[in-house]
Amino acid sequence: MKNQDTGSRRRFLKQSCKFAALSYASSLGLFSLASSRVTAAGIDNNYKALVYVFLAGGNDSFNMVAPKGHGSLRTRYEQGRRNIALPSDSLHALQLQSPAQITGNENYSEFGMHPNCGDLARLFNQKELAVVCNVGNLFEPTSRAQYLSDEVRLPPQLFSHSDQQRQFQSEPSRQFRFGWGGRLAELVHGQNADGNVSPLISTSGQNAFQTSMEGVISPYVLKRSGLTRLNGFNGRRKAMVEQIMASGSEHHMAAKIRQTFSSAQIAEDIVGNAFSIADNNGVDYDELFAPVAESNIGQQLKIVAKMIAGKSAANNNRPVYFVKMGGFDNHRNLLADHASLMAELNAALTSFRNALVAQGDFDCTLTTIGSEFGRTFTPNGNDADAGTDHAWGGNALVMGGMVDGGRFYGQYPDLKLGESLDTDRRRGRWIPTTSTSQYCAVIAHWFGVAPPQLNTIFPSLDNFPDPLSASANLQFIKGDNV
């Protein structure tokens, strides 16, 4: 194994191209801490990490960010939500740096976050977090009249989990081929040219978001418990398996398994080194993540924080992380179940933020939190365990040092049932006022994709006002960070 100098380093992208021919003998072997310090030169001052937190099942985000006070919006909130309305006093007040835009040009500025999101409200008020209001999958700008008269192109299979998840993670205007995270990694590949491991890292399995267009870059999937190593893998067993894995494959599916094994072996040492770096940087991750030690998403975000801390091992300047939290399909028991989800999300994101600040990566790590759709504004029962059904627009969050926080972006809906943005007569399925593609394009632009290239990720972007223009009200990245 000769990988002590950068010249002989095997590079992930190049390896990826010839996965089929890759044998264990040519894999990296032990990548010592000493040698990863040599490679640290590869990480430049312009390092940026994107952390995509997907809330699966349809987050009831109008209870995550809800009107407070006594005005018109609050009245409509209570009339619509009835038994699932959160009391105004229980919401954590948000101090908006500028007035929120409300559909229909209403004026309203009293909002709060879910009673269990006190820390997130504090981050908002510290201007580290922003809300992107009423975003959702759209083909083109859509009004209620157009929707009801069928005069507009709509994303296929609205309100279906699987389809809307795929679209939310890619683009609704054409058949799925790649996710926007996967395409993003391809477009910024120059920044990851010296990477030792895939720049696409998932702590929650295979996903649409990280599917690349050319198929050369595949996500590396970590378990939330961290790195999995092989047990009892030595001697004749190791020799046997390595030779088997280095053999050719007659069947495509066997080839895929061989490729996965190869990728696992390459990444094992790199990821191990990243964790070693994190374990020696003076940040006490166990302490910082103690409040979410048992939480699935807490464990995922802990792994991501450590991978970012150990960035010199992976040596990618533009990694894209996928994190998923499930349980949001609250057709029943919304108040209780959503409350525990919000508490968990609040604690996990806060721990993550604190870790990033401690390791000095908060300013270069953008975390976005979204869900495939919002939920019906009206409940599906009048009992204590009533829930809500699949809807459309919802509120997303963006967090990081580069975020112009403490503001609402896009438009918050006017919450009028049976008119304005409601697709229904009375269920409150809000038509999104900002498309997923618009808000994600702003993030892709921050990540390094030039404006003319944005529509190669999001073809439907051309149907909407420029997301980078002031009129779109999506300038959630501070001016000097773009």
Added chain:
Amino acid sequence: MKRLSLPTLKYLLVVLSFSFLFSCGGGSSDTPNTSAPQPPSPPPSGGTTPPATPDITMQDIDIIRFLTQSTFGVRPADYQALRAQINADGSNQLQVYENWIDAQIALPQSSMLEFTDLSVELLLEDNNSEFKERRDAFWTAAVFSRDQLRQRMAFALSQILVVSETSATIRKAYRGTADYWDMLGRNAFGHYNQALLDTSIHPIMGIWLSHIKNRKANPELGFFPDENYAREIMQLFSFGLVHRERNGTIKLDENNAPIATYDNNVIQQMARVFTGLSYSAQVRSGQEVTNTNFDLNDGAGNNFQYRWIHPMRFFPQHHDFGEKTLFSVDETAEPIVIPSATENTQAAAMAELVQVIDAIVAHRTTAPYIARQLIQRFVTSNPSANYIERVATAFGETGDLTATIKAILLDPEAREPNVLASSSFGKAKDPILHITALLRLLNAHSNVALGEQGLDWPIATSFEEEASWLRLPDLAIGQQALGAPSVFNFFSPDFSPSGELAVNSLVAPELQLMSESQLYSTMNAIHSILSNRLLRGRIEANLPFSREQLNVSLDTDVIENLWSQTEGSSNAKATAVVDYFDLFLNAGQLKRTDNNLTREALITEIAAAATPQERASLAIYGTMTAPEFFIQR
């Protein structure tokens, strides 16, 4: 089927291995499945190449393939039984298979609920982990039940009509969950419309997709029926999102766009059908009586298990009896209209439900949509349009599942030997089936027999004579029966891994699970099986059995017998061992394709092993982790 005692079985294993190594098995040529065997191409190097042995016939390979497709793993005795029948009466091979299917259908069902109840009874106290007994009931049935095909069908249906233990209530309501499995098994060879009806009124599904205690709309109070089940019964359990031809291809409109099968108005109408259902049983003063409380809580502790094994019933006061305009059976038909009920009774609500379920299953797209998924579960991930059409035709308007399973397993495409040369035919094995194949081949067993020498349970008759209680740990193989992460199952039927598969527009659903960390975890699970740790960690104090008695182990004698009874060099001996595993776990494909590097690696290392234990360990670990063995062709 002739019953074999354990010693006989072991003897047979050895004999069998010789029969395929040194004879051609007298393969007849009166079926389409006996095209000329492909001789191995010459080995590239002389060093570790085994001596040439006569090839097994394509007929042998087909028998193994058939049993791989239809059971939880090929046992030499089952293979031999089919082989003997074909040899003895010289009958058409397909007819022998069909007779086997008929015999399987006729076997009594092995019940997960009865098994779970019996094992929970042994625990003598609540320990809040009764659900683990239910999980073990699955493993024991998979390995030892005689009604293998019925259990495979239940497993397949459980991946379409998905419920999951990821819900804490479903995990705790273990009797209901076991009963749900049995319900799928009961309907395995019946009709899909009955299966879907039973699914729709099962309280486990009621809690999973939240239509239990769903009330009709009350606009004044501002609430509307839950749309969850209404959506998934159409999207996932029957016809899916878009209209299809009978061969599964998507129908297109004049703009070349797929045609949606429903919109959200239909969902809202359909949601009204599933209003008014709640638990049908309640215990009052120690007596189980008809439940009259629509809002009965979802108790799933041991005192409430009874609630989960009775189908839900309609409470007329909460059911919406109004007219409903639903979907159209194809893109040209008028929507189905359910008229208002003439009387608002429980029976009228039920009659409406039956009518709706029948219409859902008769929808023109249901047959191809379900047929394709069932083919994917048993035979291949990428069936041809014609194959789908043939199975969809057998499925028909009511979902005849006996005709369907025969159409799937006996189809020319499933039996065609030339598919073995294809680089895409077949499927990645379900992780569970990958493991059960090993457990069955090497007769995994504990020392606690189900029959008279041990537990003496009455249900032992529905299991093989040598069946024993398998209390397994949860294996981190990425799949657990009735444990999918969501209603979308463990993987999507359309998942296409990046690379060659995606480039060729091929799907490989099971590979959605196969991430780097999962592959390592699976390899570690195989390591743990070999480390003699095949036992649940905690042994309940009340169990009248010791750790030693409950420990699950594999019979590796067969490996040693093959070794010692094969003449010649270590390589020759190792070759016999590798070919044995290759035949039963991989339908002889390693040998057939002459995948020299993989086969050589196995032979070389096994030949060099220092001890019998190491030989067995290398043979099992090597074959179970070789990529070819993850694939069923």
